[in-house]
Structures are given as C-alpha cells and as structure tokens.
C-alpha cells in the first residue's frame with residue numbers, strides 16, 4: 001500500500017473551475033485526490049464519505065455549485081434569462097442538500113447561496129452572468145471564512161476550557177488532558193478544525209498536556225483521521241477504544257472534553273457523531289467539563305430541541321464488515337445511527353467563532369445569540 005504524505009491535511013483543494021477532494025476513505029494509508037466535476041459528483045462523494053465532517057460538507061457543496069456554474073454553464077452564458085439561471089441554481093441547491101441529512105452546514109451553505117442568488121437577480125441590470133458571478137464569489141468565500149472561524153473558535157475554546165478546568169481544580173501545572181471524539185480537524189473543515197482546533201490552540205499556547213482520541217466506531221474517524229492529524233502535528237496523544245472513555249475518566253486522566261457538532265438546536269441540544277451522548281453522560285458523572293465547538297454555520301435555531309433532529313442511518317456493512325471483510329456473525333440484525341444527541345443540560349459550554357453561546361437557568365440561548373449577531 002502506498003505511504004501517506006503526512007504534509008497533506010487538506011480535505012478540499014479548489015481553484016476557479018477545479019475542485020478536488022482528499023479521499024478520506026483511504027486515510028491514513030493513501031493520499032488520493034478525486035476530481036469533483038459537478039454537483040452530482042459532489043452529492044455522491046458526500047454521501048459516500050469521500051469528504052465528511054459538517055463544515056467540510058458545507059464548503060464542498062458550495063464549491064461544487066461554483067464549479068458547475070463555471071464549467072458547465074459558461075459562468076452564466078448557458079442561460080437565456082435571469083429567471084432561468086435562478087431556477088437552475090435553486091433546484092440544484094435543493095438537490096445537494098439531500099445527500100446527508102444531519103449536518104446542517106450543507107443546508108446553511110445552500111440557503112445562503114439561494115439568498116445571494118435572489119439578491120443578485122433582483123439587482124438593477126441583473127443578467128444571468130451577474131447572478132452566476134455572485135454565486136461563484138459567495139461559494140469561494142466559504143473556504144477562507146471557515147478557516148478564519150476555526151482559528152477564532154480555537155482561541156475562544158482554549159480560554160473556556162482552561163477557565164472551566166481551573167474552576168474545578170483540574171489540570172497538570174496549568175496544562176490540560178483533553179478528550180475528543182470523531183474527527184473535527186483540518187480534514188473535517190476547510191482547515192485547522194473545530195474541537196481539534198481548540199486542542200491545537202491549547203498546544204500552541206503551551207497549555208496541552210495530552211490529547212486523547214476515541215477510535216469512533218464504526219467508521220473509525222478517530223483512529224484513522226484524528227490520530228493521523230495528531231501525529232502529523234506532533235501533539236502528545238493517545239488513541240482509546242470508545243468503550244474505554246469512562247475508565248479513562250475514572251482514573252482521573254481527563255480534565256476536559258471537547259467535541260464538534262453536526263447540528264446545535266435552539267436549546268443547545270447537539271447532534272454529533274454516535275457516542276457523543278454517552279461521552280456527555282460519562283463526563284457529567286465524573287464532573288468533567290464537556291464542551292461543544294461549532295461554527296455558527298452549525299447552529300439551527302429553527303428546531304426547538306434535539307428530538308426534532310433527523311439522524312442519518314448508515315449501511316449495516318459499516319458495522320458488520322471491516323475493510324470489506326465480514327467480522328460479525330451472519331444473520332445478526334444491525335442498528336447503525338451515524339449520530340446521537342448530547343442534551344444541552346450536560347454541556348458546559350458551546351464555543352463558536354463569535355464567542356460562547358449564553359445560557360440562562362442552564363438552557364442555551366441559541367436564538368437570541370444569533371439574533372444579536374444578525375445571523
């Protein structure tokens with residue numbers, strides 16, 4: 001098997017008219033980039049996990065729209081009227097959203113591009129070309145916006161984790177032992193990462209004692225991707241089985257937990273990779289602060305609570321097979337939800353690029369936070 005070039009943690013490569021995705025199914029052993037020629041290909045590659053992680057999915061969706069318009073619609077030349085351009089863009093965005101249901105970032109990206117489309121179409125002197133140009137520019141901006149959000153989240157998150165650990169008398173000489181789940185790093189975003197970005201920021205500040213990552217069954221995003229990123233950056237780190245979390249905590253080895261999110265709803269209930277709920281319960285039991293790190297593109301103020309989140313069910317083979325080989329007894333039934341919901345009540349803080357989401361009487365105020373920011 002070809003060795004992996006560890007200098008490459010770039011999930012998404014883009015320049016005008018060209019989009020490539022690092023095939024994350026082959027990591028950590030092979031570095032292969034796949035072309036994304038159009039929106040249909042992006043839809044399939046998102047569903048098939050070539051690219052995964054809520055922010056990365058959102059950015060990929062937007063950039064695939066840009067590529068579609070640039071390469072297949074002559075940046076607008078293919079449309080006779082503005083109405084035709086709007087109809088095509090909006091229908092295509094509606095299709096894109098159906099690839100994976102739980103992470104809200106893709107819907108957020110598509111809704112924002114729709115708003116850009118409507119605004120450009122309504123502007124004086126609008127042509128199919130000006131509409132497409134506005135959509136392409138907005139899509140391209142998502143890459144840099146996501147990286148900037150992650151850097152900012154890292155700074156806010158590091159401060160929040162340090163303060164919470166200090167308040168509980170946790171830590172080793174001002175340095176933290178932090179546990180994370182799934183993959184929320186460069187590979188799950190446009191770069192740097194959300195929860196893993198917080199861990200990176202702690203390390204950059206000299207405040208990271210140790211990072212623990214769970215293997216994250218059944219798809220092994222932790223063992224394959226997070227462990228790979230931690231090794232790439234040379235962070236002091238250890239991989240544990242998902243089922244070892246409570247044992248590690250009971251041995252006093254965890255000062256704080258930080259995980260990412262696929263959707264944070266109005267009361268702070270948070271959908272994230274399956275196992276996150278168990279982690280939040282274990283952290284609560286041991287009095288360990290449990291944090292979510294999520295960009296504002298992951299907030300969904302329209303759903304009142306986690307009960308309303310659609311949880312993606314994935315194929316049985318992810319559980320019964322390992323690298324194509326069956327490891328489970330024949331005939332057994334399988335339940336494979338890809339995500340679960342950590343209740344807001346067990347979450348110490350939700351870190352965004354705009355700061356921490358406020359709480360009143362233990363309930364997160366996602367709607368008023370967003371309203372204040374004009375989101």
Ligand code: MRU
Pocket residue numbers: 052053054055103181182183184185188189193194195221259260261262272273274338
């Ligand atoms: O199924 P995946 O790999 O897309 O799930 C990813 C997660 O659950 C991440 O924790 C979440 O998307 C946050 S990524 C910054």
